[in-house]
Amino acid sequence: MSQLSRREFFVQSTLYGGSLWLLLNAPRPRALRAAQESTRREVLDEAQWKTVEAITGRIIPTDHEPGAVEANCVNFIDKALAHEDAKVKPVYDRGLAGLDLVSKQRFTKPFVDLTPEQQDDILATLESGKVEGWPAGDVTAAEFFATLRMHTIVGFLADPKYGGNRRYAGWKVVGYPGGGHHLGGYSPAQMIGTEKIKTVWGEEV
Numbered sequence: 001m002s003q004l005s006r007r008e009f010f011v012q013s014t015l016y017g018g019s020l021w022l023l024l025n026a027p028r029p030r031a032l033r034a035a036q037e038s039t040r041r042e043v044l045d046e047a048q049w050k051t052v053e054a055i056t057g058r059i060i061p062t063d064h065e066p067g068a069v070e071a072n073c074v075n076f077i078d079k080a081l082a083h084e085d086a087k088v089k090p091v092y093d094r095g096l097a098g099l100d101l102v103s104k105q106r107f108t109k110p111f112v113d114l115t116p117e118q119q120d121d122i123l124a125t126l127e128s129g130k131v132e133g134w135p136a137g138d139v140t141a142a143e144f145f146a147t148l149r150m151h152t153i154v155g156f157l158a159d160p161k162y163g164g165n166r167r168y169a170g171w172k173v174v175g176y177p178g179g180g181h182h183l184g185g186y187s188p189a190q191m192i193g194t195e196k197i198k199t200v201w202g203e204e205v
Helices: 003-012 019-025 029-037 046-059 074-084 086-107 114-130 143-155 165-174 188-192
Strands: none
Touching: 029 074, 046 074, 046 086, 046 114, 046 143, 074 086, 074 143, 086 114, 086 143, 114 143, 165 188
């Protein structure tokens, strides 16, 4: 995605005023503690981790700017599923199994071994909900994709202390300098763009 299309993507995802905004600001004390203690896997097994990482990498791909892989969104997701979002872990278990089933039926390979174009094709069918070969059950393809997409965006933009947005990758992409209230707030000149703002990672924008 270009910088413009990425910004449009986040806006279209109702970041400012919708459910994602609430999720970005929801307290996650247990996930916070886990993310600060370790980057080791907690609930995703090795195969699930690699598949989730690959999916996030197609939802927010890497181009001239970092994407979800560089932002370590998979680590954010793992910590969230281990703690505050544990109730949706079954959605991941069933969804990941369904994803690989569909991938093998269509391309004879698991999702992680597909080309980026093939991965995008699979994910587009999941988003549409019209997936041939998706296993019957209480987790639909569209529900699985929507859940992982939401977690990816939150992991890309939430405070790095929760395990994602590594090296402020997401904030740099969308032009967010960090919480100014921690630095005493922004001056009127900074607010209208006539004076530089120092970001939390030390640059001026």
